[in-house]
Amino acid sequence: MDKVMLRCFVSRCLLTNPVAGQTRKMSRGSLAGSQSSLAGKVAIVTASTDGIGLAAAQALGQRGAHVVVSSRRQSNVDKAVALLQSEKIQVTGTTCNVGKSEDRERLVNMTVEHCGGIDILVSNAAVNPFFGNIMDSTAAVWDKILDVNVKAAFLMTQLVVPHMEKRGGGSVVFVSSVAGYQPMQALGPYSVSKTALLGLTRALAPELAQSHIRVNCVAPGVIKTRFSQALWQDEDIVDEFKKQLSIKRVGEPEEIGGVIAFLCSKDASYITGETITVTGGMSCRL
Ligand SMILES: NC(=O)c1ccc[n+]([C@@H]2O[C@H](COP(=O)([O-])OP(=O)(O)OC[C@H]3O[C@@H](n4cnc5c(N)ncnc54)[C@H](O)[C@@H]3O)[C@@H](O)[C@H]2O)c1
Secondary structure, eight states: OOOHHHHHHHHHHHHOOHHHOOOOOOOOOOOOGGOOTTTTEEEEEEOOSHHHHHHHHHHHHHHHEEEEEEOOOOHHHHHHHHHHHHHOOOEEEOOOOTTOHOOOOOHHHHHHHHHHHOOEEEEOOOOOOOOOOGOOOOOHHHHHHHIIIIIHHHHHHHHHHHHHHHHTEEEEEEEEOOTTTSOOOTTHHHHHHHHHHHHHHHHHHHHHTTTTTTEEEEEEBBBBBBHHHHHHHHHHHHHHHHHHSSSSSOOOOOHHHOOOOHHSSSSGTTOOSSSESSSSOOOOOO
């Protein structure tokens, strides 16, 4: 490649990919402990009183972040706050239905008032009100699924970005699913919403890199939570799943929480626009 062509190639990359054009200097700390520390960081995790959201809050808190947990019911919030406090994690809790704009705004404003800012958003809340043939799904089903699983993830990001910019950067993690790669039978609209999050991750990452905000995604396989109990409680279904797995068991929420915390840490400082599949070795291709 001659010099003119090389210059064209490089400037095209920089124009189309602001991440590549980023010239921010990174400090070079030791590779151990300190890089994964989240001391001094403030993290919002949506739907974090149970399952993967709670495990993410624990993983972030264990690394020193102040976590703000939320879900729709006050009693669940109280339980999660008590649990995390008993684990010596710095925590604040509030109710939040991510499908409601006033709730999203209250969550963000409360976090800034109580904790002084926002560094991390884990968008974890999801619904699936429909099982069946995708051709039988209604407009109301699509509205609900897309509102909570996709639109709220974006709208939460839009709300936290100005606060992350004030702190000089931040990290956003969306929780997608293996179903986002290969639609699950009877879960068509839900699967499509999870594919949308893969696209949202890639659409936001270059734009937000200019503000030193990284945007990534995790796509869990079958994880043992309430959400998926219809799958893992049925031995026949589990046996069928195991055929597709290298690690022949269902995953645990902690195995997703740790990956989310990694993505929010300095260990992942050069990762943005990516989705990490955490599936026990299920093949994931779009
Ligand atoms: N468990 C799995 O096998 C699995 C696999 C792939 C992806 N996921 C994803 O992981 C995430 C967490 O699911 P989980 O398995 O921990 O189950 P979960 O049931 O513990 O978590 C889902 C949570 O979202 C909450 N939620 C639903 N609508 C909400 C709303 N409008 N506002 C606030 N919260 C709301 C629910 O109350 C629930 O607590 C979801 O995004 C799910 O799609 C789970």
